[in-house]
Amino acid sequence: MFLCNHNSCRSQMADGWLRALRGSASVGVASAGIVGGTAVKEGAITVMKDAGVDISAFTSDAMADFKPEHFDVVISCCGCGSKLDGEKEAWKKRAMFMDWNLDDPPAIDPGDLSAYKRVRDESKAKVQELLDTLQKPYGPHYKKNVMFLCNHNSCRSQMAAAWPTNPSDSCPKVGFRV
Template identity: 40%
Template sequence: MSKKMSLLYLCTGNSCRSQMAEGWTRALKGDQIEVYSAGIETHGLNPNAVNVMAEAGVDISNQKSQHIDEFKDTKIDYVITVCAHAHETCPFFPGDAKVLHVGFDDPPKLSPADASEEVKLDGFRRVRDEIKAFVETLPGSLEQ
């Protein structure tokens, strides 16, 4: 049996995009990929991200917002930055970690602050589905 590839999704606050990516990867590719997520900062788990993932049948409610420093001693094969800020400030990873950028829109910024809850959730749903489509290409798309 071959060893699982290890992958870390990195975002600014580890509250939405990286959390959804971790959840999708665990649900769809958990037999092939050991997955983690972290942030340059920690902002806590966004409840709307939890809700839209649950709508799709993926429970991320037990995941937690983690700081990148928590992974300094973890062997990581791939680091995928999912937001521009994380990509621009991505720390150095020892070893052979390949850093790739696959950007997704920030769900909370997709609707005005005074938008209805349903309109806000629509932004989260769109990003959730875009992340799922990306995860479905793994691990092959990383090895190009």
């Protein structure tokens, strides 16, 4: 989940990048605003289209329309994490919470879309980092990590690690390292 104050620019660009870059990886994505209901900024649509990613059909959704427990990773694109208190604090308690604190392009753009382009490129790099992290077989993106130790790591630990990674296994969100 990419969160932002209004879900009109930064979170929409990050959402678009994740959809474009995830390839065949099984990574779901949504974006929302603490306060939803504004339109996606034309500048964001334009610079993403220039990069080959179409977000023109994206809508500005409200965080209230989603449940935090449906997400393993929550990213505050604008520093809005400080506003997630009380009932909203559950969003910060997911397996992974990050605060990217990207600049707000409409607030600083001199009129040539340069701020939009910079934030677009920054969000692309951060999304690629996120995907790289999520593809690791163990790490902070898992709720639990298990290490199988053995003197030579040639037989028993390898067999033990193979069980939980079997596609028929129903052991979600556990990373293994041999």
